[in-house]
Amino acid sequence: MSTLPKERHNDKGNNLRWQLAEREIEEARRWLAQAVERILGPEASFAERERVLMLASNEACRRNLAQELQSLAQKFDTPYLRVDGRLYQRHQPGAAYYHSLCGSMHVERATYRAVGDRNGRTVVPLELGAGLIAKATPALAYRVALGDAQCPGRQWEQQMIASLRAPPSRSTLERMAKRIGTAAKVAMPLIEPLVRRLETLSPQAHAVALGLDRTTVPMEEPRLGCPDPLRKRRKKPYIRKKPSAIEVNYRMAYVGTVTVSDAHGTALATFRYSASADEGPNRVVDSMMADLEHAQCARRQQRRPALEVGVVQDAAPELWTLLETALRRLGITNWQRVIDRFHLTERLAQSLQLLPLQRVERERRLAAWRVELERDDAAIDRIERYLARQIRDYPGACTRAHRPPVFADQRVLQDNLGYIHNHKSRMRYASIRARGLPTGSGTTEGACKSLVMIRAKRCGQRWHPRGINSVLTLRAYYMSERLPAFWSIFAARNSIALKAA
Numbered sequence: 001m002s003t004l005p006k007e008r009h010n011d012k013g014n015n016l017r018w019q020l021a022e023r024e025i026e027e028a029r030r031w032l033a034q035a036v037e038r039i040l041g042p043e044a045s046f047a048e049r050e051r052v053l054m055l056a057s058n059e060a061c062r063r064n065l066a067q068e069l070q071s072l073a074q075k076f077d078t079p080y081l082r083v084d085g086r087l088y089q090r091h092q093p094g095a096a097y098y099h100s101l102c103g104s105m106h107v108e109r110a111t112y113r114a115v116g117d118r119n120g121r122t123v124v125p126l127e128l129g130a131g132l133i134a135k136a137t138p139a140l141a142y143r144v145a146l147g148d149a150q151c152p153g154r155q156w157e158q159q160m161i162a163s164l165r166a167p168p169s170r171s172t173l174e175r176m177a178k179r180i181g182t183a184a185k186v187a188m189p190l191i192e193p194l195v196r197r198l199e200t201l202s203p204q205a206h207a208v209a210l211g212l213d214r215t216t217v218p219m220e221e222p223r224l225g226c227p228d229p230l231r232k233r234r235k236k237p238y239i240r241k242k243p244s245a246i247e248v249n250y251r252m253a254y255v256g257t258v259t260v261s262d263a264h265g266t267a268l269a270t271f272r273y274s275a276s277a278d279e280g281p282n283r284v285v286d287s288m289m290a291d292l293e294h295a296q297c298a299r300r301q302q303r304r305p306a307l308e309v310g311v312v313q314d315a316a317p318e319l320w321t322l323l324e325t326a327l328r329r330l331g332i333t334n335w336q337r338v339i340d341r342f343h344l345t346e347r348l349a350q351s352l353q354l355l356p357l358q359r360v361e362r363e364r365r366l367a368a369w370r371v372e373l374e375r376d377d378a379a380i381d382r383i384e385r386y387l388a389r390q391i392r393d394y395p396g397a398c399t400r401a402h403r404p405p406v407f408a409d410q411r412v413l414q415d416n417l418g419y420i421h422n423h424k425s426r427m428r429y430a431s432i433r434a435r436g437l438p439t440g441s442g443t444t445e446g447a448c449k450s451l452v453m454i455r456a457k458r459c460g461q462r463w464h465p466r467g468i469n470s471v472l473t474l475r476a477y478y479m480s481e482r483l484p485a486f487w488s489i490f491a492a493r494n495s496i497a498l499k500a501a
Helices: 012-020 022-040 046-075 125-130 138-150 153-162 170-197 282-301 317-329 341-354 359-375 379-392 394-400 407-426 429-434 442-456 465-479 483-493
Strands: 080-083 086-100 103-114 207-222 246-261 267-275 308-313 336-339 498-500
Touching (some): 012 022, 022 046, 046 103, 046 125, 080 125, 103 125, 138 153, 138 465, 153 170, 170 282, 170 465, 170 483, 246 282, 246 442, 267 465, 282 317, 308 317, 336 341, 341 407, 359 379, 359 429, 379 394, 379 407, 465 483
Antiparallel strands (some): 080 086, 080 498, 207 246, 246 267
8 A cells, every 4th residue: 555645646746746756766665675785684673674764764865855955055056136026145155054854964055135235134045945944944844843832842852763753953953943933923913814714614603702811830030130141142252150040930821712612512613822921911812802803704704693702711800801802892792701610619619618517518509509500590699698698697607516716717708709799790601501602711721731831831841931932832823723724824934936136
Protein backbone atom coordinates (compact mmCIF):
# COMPACT_ATOMS: atom_id res chain seq x y z
CA MET A 1 0.00 0.00 0.00
CA SER A 2 1.36 3.44 -0.93
CA THR A 3 2.21 5.83 1.89
CA LEU A 4 2.77 8.90 -0.28
CA PRO A 5 1.10 12.17 0.78
CA LYS A 6 -2.68 12.55 0.70
CA GLU A 7 -2.35 15.27 -1.95
CA ARG A 8 -1.46 12.53 -4.41
CA HIS A 9 -5.00 11.21 -4.17
CA ASN A 10 -6.83 14.52 -3.74
CA ASP A 11 -5.53 16.46 -6.73
CA LYS A 12 -5.47 15.15 -10.32
CA GLY A 13 -2.41 17.22 -11.25
CA ASN A 14 -0.46 16.03 -8.22
CA ASN A 15 -1.59 12.45 -8.88
CA LEU A 16 -0.18 12.58 -12.41
CA ARG A 17 3.09 14.13 -11.22
CA TRP A 18 3.50 11.44 -8.56
CA GLN A 19 2.94 8.75 -11.19
CA LEU A 20 5.59 10.30 -13.44
CA ALA A 21 8.01 10.46 -10.51
CA GLU A 22 7.53 6.80 -9.47
CA ARG A 23 10.66 5.73 -11.37
CA GLU A 24 12.86 8.33 -9.68
CA ILE A 25 11.40 7.46 -6.28
CA GLU A 26 12.13 3.78 -6.83
CA GLU A 27 15.68 4.61 -7.92
CA ALA A 28 16.20 6.74 -4.81
CA ARG A 29 14.92 3.83 -2.70
CA ARG A 30 17.49 1.48 -4.21
CA TRP A 31 20.34 3.95 -3.61
CA LEU A 32 19.27 4.39 0.01
CA ALA A 33 19.06 0.62 0.47
CA GLN A 34 22.59 0.25 -0.90
CA ALA A 35 23.87 2.98 1.43
CA VAL A 36 22.30 1.28 4.46
CA GLU A 37 23.79 -2.06 3.37
CA ARG A 38 27.28 -0.52 3.20
CA ILE A 39 26.87 1.10 6.63
CA LEU A 40 25.46 -1.89 8.52
CA GLY A 41 26.29 -5.00 6.55
CA PRO A 42 23.97 -7.97 5.97
CA GLU A 43 23.76 -9.10 9.63
CA ALA A 44 22.01 -5.98 10.99
CA SER A 45 18.55 -6.25 12.59
CA PHE A 46 15.44 -4.65 11.17
CA ALA A 47 15.42 -2.03 13.96
CA GLU A 48 18.99 -1.01 13.10
CA ARG A 49 18.13 -0.82 9.42
CA GLU A 50 15.08 1.34 10.13
CA ARG A 51 17.10 3.78 12.25
CA VAL A 52 19.96 4.09 9.75
CA LEU A 53 17.54 4.37 6.84
CA MET A 54 15.81 7.31 8.54
CA LEU A 55 19.14 8.97 9.30
CA ALA A 56 20.36 8.46 5.73
CA SER A 57 17.14 9.86 4.27
CA ASN A 58 17.45 12.83 6.65
CA GLU A 59 20.96 13.51 5.38
CA ALA A 60 19.86 13.21 1.76
CA CYS A 61 16.99 15.64 2.36
CA ARG A 62 19.28 18.05 4.24
CA ARG A 63 21.76 18.19 1.37
CA ASN A 64 18.94 18.65 -1.11
CA LEU A 65 17.45 21.51 0.90
CA ALA A 66 20.87 23.13 1.31
CA GLN A 67 21.41 22.99 -2.45
CA GLU A 68 17.98 24.50 -3.13
CA LEU A 69 18.58 27.32 -0.64
CA GLN A 70 21.98 28.06 -2.17
CA SER A 71 20.42 28.15 -5.64
CA LEU A 72 17.76 30.60 -4.42
CA ALA A 73 20.43 32.76 -2.80
CA GLN A 74 22.33 32.94 -6.10
CA LYS A 75 19.13 33.71 -7.97
CA PHE A 76 18.43 36.72 -5.73
CA ASP A 77 22.07 37.90 -5.72
CA THR A 78 21.70 41.01 -7.90
CA PRO A 79 22.85 44.61 -7.32
CA TYR A 80 19.26 45.84 -6.98
CA LEU A 81 16.11 44.01 -5.99
CA ARG A 82 12.45 44.92 -5.60
CA VAL A 83 10.91 43.60 -2.40
CA ASP A 84 7.14 44.07 -2.27
CA GLY A 85 7.51 46.84 -4.84
CA ARG A 86 10.22 48.76 -2.96
CA LEU A 87 13.75 49.10 -4.34
CA TYR A 88 16.60 47.55 -2.31
CA GLN A 89 20.32 47.44 -3.02
CA ARG A 90 22.88 44.85 -1.99
CA HIS A 91 24.29 45.69 1.42
CA GLN A 92 26.99 43.08 1.95
CA PRO A 93 27.66 39.38 1.40
CA GLY A 94 27.48 36.93 4.28
CA ALA A 95 26.48 33.46 5.40
CA ALA A 96 24.18 31.94 8.00
CA TYR A 97 22.98 28.63 9.36
CA TYR A 98 19.40 27.65 8.55
CA HIS A 99 17.60 24.76 10.18
CA SER A 100 15.24 22.05 9.01
CA LEU A 101 13.72 18.86 10.41
CA CYS A 102 16.57 17.00 8.69
CA GLY A 103 19.43 19.09 10.05
CA SER A 104 21.16 22.46 9.79
CA MET A 105 22.50 24.01 6.58
CA HIS A 106 25.21 26.61 6.03
CA VAL A 107 24.20 28.92 3.18
CA GLU A 108 26.02 31.90 1.70
CA ARG A 109 23.64 34.78 0.99
CA ALA A 110 23.66 38.57 0.76
CA THR A 111 21.72 41.12 2.77
CA TYR A 112 19.94 44.12 1.24
CA ARG A 113 18.92 47.57 2.44
CA ALA A 114 16.27 49.92 1.09
CA VAL A 115 17.61 52.58 -1.28
CA GLY A 116 17.83 55.93 0.50
CA ASP A 117 17.35 54.41 3.96
CA ARG A 118 20.66 55.14 5.68
CA ASN A 119 21.40 52.64 8.48
CA GLY A 120 17.95 51.16 7.99
CA ARG A 121 16.93 47.59 8.68
CA THR A 122 18.45 44.99 6.35
CA VAL A 123 16.50 42.16 4.76
CA VAL A 124 17.62 38.78 3.46
CA PRO A 125 15.97 38.03 0.09
CA LEU A 126 16.66 34.31 0.51
CA GLU A 127 14.55 34.19 3.69
CA LEU A 128 11.72 36.17 2.10
CA GLY A 129 11.70 34.19 -1.13
CA ALA A 130 11.89 30.77 0.53
CA GLY A 131 9.41 31.61 3.30
CA LEU A 132 11.93 30.93 6.06
CA ILE A 133 10.72 31.89 9.53
CA ALA A 134 13.19 32.58 12.35
CA LYS A 135 15.91 30.83 10.25
CA ALA A 136 13.76 27.69 10.08
CA THR A 137 12.30 26.02 7.01
CA PRO A 138 8.48 26.17 6.83
CA ALA A 139 8.06 22.56 8.03
CA LEU A 140 10.34 23.01 11.04
CA ALA A 141 8.78 26.39 11.87
CA TYR A 142 5.32 24.84 12.03
CA ARG A 143 6.61 21.95 14.15
CA VAL A 144 8.21 24.46 16.52
CA ALA A 145 4.98 26.48 16.79
CA LEU A 146 2.93 23.34 17.39
CA GLY A 147 5.39 21.99 19.94
CA ASP A 148 5.59 25.26 21.88
CA ALA A 149 1.80 25.41 21.99
CA GLN A 150 1.61 21.89 23.40
CA CYS A 151 4.38 21.54 25.99
CA PRO A 152 7.77 22.86 27.19
CA GLY A 153 10.72 22.89 24.78
CA ARG A 154 12.52 19.95 26.35
CA GLN A 155 9.55 17.68 25.62
CA TRP A 156 8.93 18.58 22.00
CA GLU A 157 12.66 18.48 21.29
CA GLN A 158 12.68 14.90 22.64
CA GLN A 159 9.64 14.08 20.50
CA MET A 160 11.44 15.17 17.34
CA ILE A 161 14.57 13.22 18.27
CA ALA A 162 12.46 10.14 19.04
CA SER A 163 10.94 10.53 15.56
CA LEU A 164 14.52 10.25 14.21
CA ARG A 165 14.62 13.86 13.10
CA ALA A 166 17.70 16.08 13.38
CA PRO A 167 16.60 19.36 15.01
CA PRO A 168 19.02 22.04 16.20
CA SER A 169 19.83 22.48 19.90
CA ARG A 170 17.08 23.14 22.40
CA SER A 171 18.24 26.69 23.03
CA THR A 172 17.99 27.39 19.29
CA LEU A 173 14.55 25.79 19.16
CA GLU A 174 13.32 27.88 22.08
CA ARG A 175 14.64 31.09 20.50
CA MET A 176 12.81 30.12 17.32
CA ALA A 177 9.61 29.47 19.26
CA LYS A 178 9.78 32.86 20.96
CA ARG A 179 10.39 34.68 17.67
CA ILE A 180 7.62 32.77 15.90
CA GLY A 181 5.13 33.36 18.72
CA THR A 182 5.99 37.06 18.88
CA ALA A 183 5.58 37.41 15.10
CA ALA A 184 2.27 35.54 15.30
CA LYS A 185 1.05 37.91 18.01
CA VAL A 186 1.99 40.95 15.92
CA ALA A 187 0.26 39.50 12.83
CA MET A 188 -2.81 38.35 14.74
CA PRO A 189 -5.00 41.47 14.18
CA LEU A 190 -4.62 40.99 10.40
CA ILE A 191 -4.87 37.19 10.25
CA GLU A 192 -7.59 36.49 12.80
CA PRO A 193 -10.43 37.99 10.67
CA LEU A 194 -9.27 35.87 7.72
CA VAL A 195 -9.34 32.73 9.87
CA ARG A 196 -12.93 33.51 10.90
CA ARG A 197 -13.96 33.81 7.26
CA LEU A 198 -12.85 30.22 6.72
CA GLU A 199 -15.17 29.00 9.50
CA THR A 200 -18.83 28.12 9.02
CA LEU A 201 -21.63 28.22 11.56
CA SER A 202 -23.35 24.90 12.24
CA PRO A 203 -27.07 24.81 11.30
CA GLN A 204 -27.75 23.42 14.79
CA ALA A 205 -26.27 26.50 16.48
CA HIS A 206 -28.73 28.06 18.90
CA ALA A 207 -26.79 30.14 21.42
CA VAL A 208 -23.44 31.79 22.12
CA ALA A 209 -22.06 31.82 25.67
CA LEU A 210 -19.26 34.21 26.65
CA GLY A 211 -17.07 33.96 29.70
CA LEU A 212 -14.13 35.91 31.12
CA ASP A 213 -11.94 34.84 34.02
CA ARG A 214 -8.47 35.23 35.48
CA THR A 215 -5.72 32.93 36.67
CA THR A 216 -2.19 33.48 37.92
CA VAL A 217 1.13 33.07 36.10
CA PRO A 218 4.56 33.08 37.80
CA MET A 219 6.53 36.04 36.43
CA GLU A 220 10.25 36.59 36.96
CA GLU A 221 10.89 40.23 37.86
CA PRO A 222 13.96 42.11 39.11
CA ARG A 223 14.00 42.60 42.84
CA LEU A 224 13.13 46.13 43.91
CA GLY A 225 16.21 48.33 43.56
CA CYS A 226 18.06 45.91 41.25
CA PRO A 227 18.59 46.58 37.52
CA ASP A 228 16.61 44.52 35.04
CA PRO A 229 19.13 42.36 33.10
CA LEU A 230 16.72 41.96 30.18
CA ARG A 231 16.32 45.70 29.63
CA LYS A 232 19.97 46.66 30.07
CA ARG A 233 21.81 46.77 26.77
CA ARG A 234 25.40 45.56 26.91
CA LYS A 235 27.97 48.16 25.82
CA LYS A 236 31.14 46.42 27.03
CA PRO A 237 32.48 42.89 26.50
CA TYR A 238 30.70 40.28 28.57
CA ILE A 239 32.31 39.57 31.95
CA ARG A 240 31.00 36.66 33.97
CA LYS A 241 29.54 37.86 37.25
CA LYS A 242 26.79 37.10 39.70
CA PRO A 243 23.36 37.73 38.14
CA SER A 244 21.09 40.44 39.49
CA ALA A 245 18.64 39.42 42.20
CA ILE A 246 15.18 38.48 40.97
CA GLU A 247 11.89 37.51 42.55
CA VAL A 248 8.96 35.47 41.29
CA ASN A 249 5.59 37.22 41.51
CA TYR A 250 2.26 35.76 40.49
CA ARG A 251 0.45 38.06 38.05
CA MET A 252 -3.06 37.70 36.68
CA ALA A 253 -3.56 36.35 33.16
CA TYR A 254 -6.93 36.82 31.49
CA VAL A 255 -8.81 33.97 29.85
CA GLY A 256 -11.87 34.37 27.62
CA THR A 257 -14.06 31.78 25.89
CA VAL A 258 -16.75 31.92 23.21
CA THR A 259 -18.89 28.76 23.02
CA VAL A 260 -21.43 28.09 20.27
CA SER A 261 -23.99 25.53 21.48
CA ASP A 262 -27.14 23.84 20.21
CA ALA A 263 -30.63 24.06 21.72
CA HIS A 264 -29.74 21.40 24.33
CA GLY A 265 -26.66 23.28 25.53
CA THR A 266 -24.17 20.94 23.84
CA ALA A 267 -21.05 22.79 22.73
CA LEU A 268 -20.51 22.80 18.95
CA ALA A 269 -17.40 24.97 18.88
CA THR A 270 -15.33 26.76 21.51
CA PHE A 271 -12.78 29.51 20.91
CA ARG A 272 -10.30 30.33 23.66
CA TYR A 273 -8.20 33.44 24.22
CA SER A 274 -5.65 34.48 26.80
CA ALA A 275 -3.48 37.47 27.59
CA SER A 276 -0.93 38.16 30.29
CA ALA A 277 -1.24 40.88 32.91
CA ASP A 278 1.28 42.88 30.86
CA GLU A 279 -1.14 42.94 27.89
CA GLY A 280 -4.40 43.35 29.80
CA PRO A 281 -7.86 42.03 28.89
CA ASN A 282 -8.81 44.39 26.05
CA ARG A 283 -7.43 42.25 23.22
CA VAL A 284 -9.18 39.17 24.62
CA VAL A 285 -12.51 41.00 24.84
CA ASP A 286 -12.14 42.42 21.31
CA SER A 287 -11.51 38.93 19.88
CA MET A 288 -14.52 37.55 21.74
CA MET A 289 -16.74 40.29 20.33
CA ALA A 290 -15.41 39.63 16.82
CA ASP A 291 -16.34 35.94 17.18
CA LEU A 292 -19.82 36.88 18.37
CA GLU A 293 -20.31 39.34 15.51
CA HIS A 294 -19.11 36.76 12.98
CA ALA A 295 -21.55 34.15 14.36
CA GLN A 296 -24.48 36.57 14.22
CA CYS A 297 -23.59 37.59 10.64
CA ALA A 298 -23.46 33.94 9.61
CA ARG A 299 -26.84 33.45 11.26
CA ARG A 300 -28.33 36.31 9.25
CA GLN A 301 -26.93 34.81 6.06
CA GLN A 302 -28.75 31.58 6.96
CA ARG A 303 -31.92 33.72 7.25
CA ARG A 304 -32.62 32.45 10.73
CA PRO A 305 -33.31 34.24 14.05
CA ALA A 306 -30.35 35.71 15.90
CA LEU A 307 -28.46 33.45 18.28
CA GLU A 308 -29.22 33.68 21.99
CA VAL A 309 -26.39 35.45 23.81
CA GLY A 310 -25.38 34.76 27.38
CA VAL A 311 -22.55 35.84 29.67
CA VAL A 312 -21.73 33.03 32.11
CA GLN A 313 -19.03 33.66 34.73
CA ASP A 314 -18.40 34.37 38.40
CA ALA A 315 -19.49 37.55 40.13
CA ALA A 316 -16.30 39.61 39.75
CA PRO A 317 -17.72 43.09 38.93
CA GLU A 318 -14.76 44.27 36.82
CA LEU A 319 -15.12 41.27 34.48
CA TRP A 320 -18.84 41.91 34.06
CA THR A 321 -18.14 45.58 33.29
CA LEU A 322 -15.63 44.64 30.57
CA LEU A 323 -18.01 42.30 28.73
CA GLU A 324 -21.17 44.36 29.16
CA THR A 325 -19.45 47.50 27.89
CA ALA A 326 -18.18 45.59 24.85
CA LEU A 327 -21.62 44.09 24.15
CA ARG A 328 -23.30 47.50 24.25
CA ARG A 329 -20.59 48.90 21.98
CA LEU A 330 -21.41 46.08 19.55
CA GLY A 331 -25.08 47.10 19.60
CA ILE A 332 -26.35 44.00 21.46
CA THR A 333 -28.89 44.94 24.14
CA ASN A 334 -30.65 41.64 24.86
CA TRP A 335 -28.40 39.09 26.51
CA GLN A 336 -28.75 36.74 29.46
CA ARG A 337 -26.61 37.31 32.54
CA VAL A 338 -25.72 34.08 34.36
CA ILE A 339 -23.83 33.56 37.60
CA ASP A 340 -22.00 30.24 37.45
CA ARG A 341 -23.99 27.59 39.33
CA PHE A 342 -20.85 25.96 40.69
CA HIS A 343 -19.91 29.14 42.56
CA LEU A 344 -23.43 29.41 43.94
CA THR A 345 -23.47 25.75 45.01
CA GLU A 346 -20.15 26.24 46.79
CA ARG A 347 -21.60 29.08 48.84
CA LEU A 348 -24.80 27.16 49.61
CA ALA A 349 -22.81 24.13 50.79
CA GLN A 350 -20.59 26.40 52.91
CA SER A 351 -23.63 28.06 54.48
CA LEU A 352 -25.25 24.74 55.37
CA GLN A 353 -21.94 23.55 56.83
CA LEU A 354 -21.84 26.56 59.17
CA LEU A 355 -25.45 26.22 60.35
CA PRO A 356 -26.17 24.01 63.40
CA LEU A 357 -27.74 21.21 61.33
CA GLN A 358 -27.28 17.46 61.25
CA ARG A 359 -25.19 16.07 58.39
CA VAL A 360 -28.14 14.15 56.91
CA GLU A 361 -30.26 17.32 56.94
CA ARG A 362 -27.50 19.35 55.23
CA GLU A 363 -27.03 16.82 52.43
CA ARG A 364 -30.79 16.40 51.90
CA ARG A 365 -31.42 20.14 51.70
CA LEU A 366 -28.49 20.81 49.34
CA ALA A 367 -29.64 18.04 46.98
CA ALA A 368 -33.19 19.45 47.04
CA TRP A 369 -31.94 22.95 46.27
CA ARG A 370 -30.00 21.69 43.26
CA VAL A 371 -33.15 20.13 41.79
CA GLU A 372 -35.31 23.18 42.57
CA LEU A 373 -32.85 25.60 40.97
CA GLU A 374 -33.03 23.62 37.72
CA ARG A 375 -36.87 23.55 37.68
CA ASP A 376 -38.12 26.79 39.21
CA ASP A 377 -36.93 30.38 38.85
CA ALA A 378 -38.39 31.21 42.28
CA ALA A 379 -36.18 28.64 44.00
CA ILE A 380 -33.43 31.19 44.63
CA ASP A 381 -35.93 33.47 46.41
CA ARG A 382 -36.97 30.63 48.73
CA ILE A 383 -33.33 29.81 49.44
CA GLU A 384 -32.66 33.46 50.27
CA ARG A 385 -35.59 33.58 52.70
CA TYR A 386 -34.50 30.34 54.35
CA LEU A 387 -30.94 31.58 54.90
CA ALA A 388 -32.22 34.93 56.21
CA ARG A 389 -34.36 33.12 58.82
CA GLN A 390 -31.49 30.84 59.82
CA ILE A 391 -29.11 33.79 60.24
CA ARG A 392 -31.63 35.68 62.41
CA ASP A 393 -32.11 32.59 64.57
CA TYR A 394 -28.44 31.59 64.52
CA PRO A 395 -27.60 32.26 68.24
CA GLY A 396 -30.76 30.48 69.43
CA ALA A 397 -30.25 27.53 67.08
CA CYS A 398 -26.67 27.13 68.33
CA THR A 399 -27.92 27.15 71.93
CA ARG A 400 -30.53 24.49 71.16
CA ALA A 401 -27.87 22.40 69.43
CA HIS A 402 -25.61 22.74 72.50
CA ARG A 403 -22.81 24.47 70.64
CA PRO A 404 -21.49 28.01 71.11
CA PRO A 405 -22.25 30.52 68.34
CA VAL A 406 -19.21 31.55 66.27
CA PHE A 407 -19.49 35.15 65.13
CA ALA A 408 -16.93 34.65 62.35
CA ASP A 409 -19.24 31.97 60.92
CA GLN A 410 -22.17 34.36 61.19
CA ARG A 411 -20.25 36.96 59.17
CA VAL A 412 -19.58 34.36 56.45
CA LEU A 413 -23.30 33.50 56.41
CA GLN A 414 -24.18 37.19 56.05
CA ASP A 415 -21.68 37.51 53.20
CA ASN A 416 -23.21 34.52 51.37
CA LEU A 417 -26.71 35.94 51.88
CA GLY A 418 -25.59 39.28 50.45
CA TYR A 419 -24.05 37.45 47.47
CA ILE A 420 -27.40 35.79 46.70
CA HIS A 421 -29.39 38.99 47.26
CA ASN A 422 -27.17 41.05 44.92
CA HIS A 423 -27.03 38.51 42.10
CA LYS A 424 -30.26 36.50 42.31
CA SER A 425 -31.55 38.06 39.08
CA ARG A 426 -28.72 36.15 37.35
CA MET A 427 -29.63 32.86 39.07
CA ARG A 428 -32.94 32.05 37.32
CA TYR A 429 -31.53 28.80 36.00
CA ALA A 430 -34.83 27.33 34.76
CA SER A 431 -35.34 30.23 32.34
CA ILE A 432 -31.67 30.13 31.37
CA ARG A 433 -31.97 26.43 30.48
CA ALA A 434 -35.12 27.14 28.49
CA ARG A 435 -33.18 29.63 26.35
CA GLY A 436 -30.62 26.94 25.55
CA LEU A 437 -27.80 28.59 27.49
CA PRO A 438 -25.42 26.85 29.91
CA THR A 439 -25.76 27.52 33.62
CA GLY A 440 -22.11 26.85 34.47
CA SER A 441 -18.85 28.48 33.45
CA GLY A 442 -17.05 25.15 33.17
CA THR A 443 -15.75 26.04 29.71
CA THR A 444 -14.05 29.19 30.98
CA GLU A 445 -12.83 27.58 34.21
CA GLY A 446 -11.49 24.65 32.17
CA ALA A 447 -9.74 27.05 29.79
CA CYS A 448 -7.92 28.63 32.75
CA LYS A 449 -6.49 25.19 33.45
CA SER A 450 -5.97 23.79 29.96
CA LEU A 451 -4.85 27.02 28.29
CA VAL A 452 -2.71 28.62 31.01
CA MET A 453 -2.09 26.43 34.04
CA ILE A 454 -1.04 23.21 32.28
CA ARG A 455 1.36 25.06 29.98
CA ALA A 456 2.62 27.97 32.07
CA LYS A 457 2.51 26.81 35.70
CA ARG A 458 4.61 23.68 35.70
CA CYS A 459 7.10 23.00 38.46
CA GLY A 460 9.90 25.58 38.39
CA GLN A 461 8.50 27.61 35.49
CA ARG A 462 8.71 31.39 35.53
CA TRP A 463 8.17 33.79 32.67
CA HIS A 464 9.07 37.13 31.16
CA PRO A 465 6.39 39.14 29.33
CA ARG A 466 7.70 38.37 25.83
CA GLY A 467 7.87 34.64 26.49
CA ILE A 468 4.45 34.26 28.10
CA ASN A 469 2.75 36.39 25.44
CA SER A 470 4.34 34.27 22.71
CA VAL A 471 3.30 30.96 24.30
CA LEU A 472 -0.27 32.05 25.10
CA THR A 473 -0.78 33.30 21.54
CA LEU A 474 0.20 29.98 19.98
CA ARG A 475 -1.55 27.86 22.62
CA ALA A 476 -4.83 29.78 22.27
CA TYR A 477 -4.90 28.97 18.54
CA TYR A 478 -3.96 25.36 19.23
CA MET A 479 -6.65 24.90 21.91
CA SER A 480 -9.24 26.54 19.64
CA GLU A 481 -8.31 24.17 16.76
CA ARG A 482 -7.38 27.19 14.65
CA LEU A 483 -3.61 26.72 14.42
CA PRO A 484 -3.55 25.01 10.95
CA ALA A 485 -5.75 27.70 9.39
CA PHE A 486 -3.81 30.48 11.12
CA TRP A 487 -0.50 28.99 10.05
CA SER A 488 -1.43 28.66 6.38
CA ILE A 489 -2.04 32.43 6.25
CA PHE A 490 0.86 33.32 8.53
CA ALA A 491 3.35 31.27 6.49
CA ALA A 492 2.11 32.81 3.24
CA ARG A 493 2.75 36.28 4.69
CA ASN A 494 6.39 35.32 5.28
CA SER A 495 6.91 34.48 1.60
CA ILE A 496 7.21 37.76 -0.34
CA ALA A 497 7.43 38.26 -4.09
CA LEU A 498 10.93 39.35 -5.17
CA LYS A 499 12.06 40.71 -8.52
CA ALA A 500 15.44 41.79 -9.86
CA ALA A 501 15.58 45.49 -10.67
